[in-house]
Amino acid sequence: MDNIYKKLEETLAKNKYTSYVHPPYELERKLVIAIQEMDYEKSLSILKEINSLERAQLSKRPLLSLKYSLIGSCTLFARAVIEVGLDAETSFMLSDYYINKIDEATTFDEVQALEYLMLGDFIKVLRKNKEFTYNxxxxxxxxxxxxxxxxxxxxxxxxxxxxxxxxxxxxxxxxxxxxxxxxxxxxxxxxxxxxxxxxxxxxxxxxxxxxxxxxxxxxxxxxxxxxxxxxxxxxxxxxxxxxxxxxxxx
CATH class of the missing domain: 1.10.10.60 (Homeodomain-like)
Known part of the structure; x- marks a missing residue:
């Protein structure tokens, strides 16, 4: 337990030295709400705002760091749609599909594009699940x-x-x-x-x-x-x- 606190202190010091700050939590919550309201344009705008900020370094290998970041996004999207009624199995299947796509991607552009495709598909599947059945x-x-x-x-x-x-x-x-x-x-x-x-x-x-x-x-x-x-x-x-x-x- 002491070791993890030491690691946290070291990382905090490093981030301060490099002026790195994680994206505001409030932005993440706004993104979750926009996804749950099935508002693609708003979700896209918030995600772009988040991505305009510096990403965390999750690996010493830049491409792998980006992939880890997208897996985090995938988890966030999956939980967001489950919370408003999409069955967990469907959400997890879509999550598994995109995690495999992320794993197979070989370039930065390919990985970055996947995040926006992933966002759109989670909203589409949620919308389909809640599709109106009226005239x-x-x-x-x-x-x-x-x-x-x-x-x-x-x-x-x-x-x-x-x-x-x-x-x-x-x-x-x-x-x-x-x-x-x-x-x-x-x-x-x-x-x-x-x-x-x-x-x-x-x-x-x-x-x-x-x-x-x-x-x-x-x-x-x-x-x-x-x-x-x-x-x-x-x-x-x-x-x-x-x-x-x-x-x-x-």
Whole structure:
């Protein structure tokens, strides 16, 4: 145990000397959320931002160091999609496939390209798993809701986007999905808020602002009405659950 702490101290000193700092953890969490929301453009943008920073040296051989880094990314992507419902076996099979591709790659360009292909495929597989099973009109409505869930939008906004009368849309949605538009929006908003509370270090007021609530009090009331607990209680519960998992792994 003493040896590992000595190694950590030596590495920390070396990193300070070379001015190397690992990419911010917050960026990694934002990437996880974007993947789980199946937002490829946002995920790609965050991954490029992370990759614009210096990578950790994981091997004295540069190509092998890059490969190790991508295996870390692969693990991150795999866990991210499992957390939001993709069955573990499918995720692990995709992970195994890309780890083998990484292992077989022989050039820097080939390895670097694999990370972006890997990101896209994990999102595609997750999207396929959660693929809408409704008619084209309702699918477009759901796509709109998912894309704009952090914003304030109205029934009129949605009906204008899909080109039908609001009354017709409300009735069609209820008939097809089995719940009202407002119920569906609230459920999806709560699911998205939970991701922010669980996977970011943003304060409750910052998350409230992200989802366009006029005051954190209204945000807390909305969350408690739909979950039975306050945002802070949910964060504590999530934190305790993660600690239990980590203890079990140890």
């Amino acid at each position: 084209s009109l309702i699918n477009r409505v759901i796509s709109y809701i998912r894309k704009h869930i952090e914003e304030n939008f109205t029934l009129q906004d949605i009906s204008s986007y899909v080109g039908v009368h609001p009354n017709y849309l409300s009735a069609a949605f209820k008939k097809e999905v089995g719940k009202t538009l407002s119920e569906y929006i609230n459920e999806h908003k709560i699911a998205s808020i939970k991701l922010y509370i669980k996977h970011t270090n943003l304060s409750i007021s910052e998350i409230s602002y992200t989802f366009n609530f006029s005051h954190v009090t209204y945000f807390s009331r909305f969350f408690k009405k739909n979950t039975g607990m306050t945002p802070m209680d949910y964060r504590k519960l999530s934190s305790n659950t993660n600690s239990l998992i980590e203890d079990t792994v140890k």
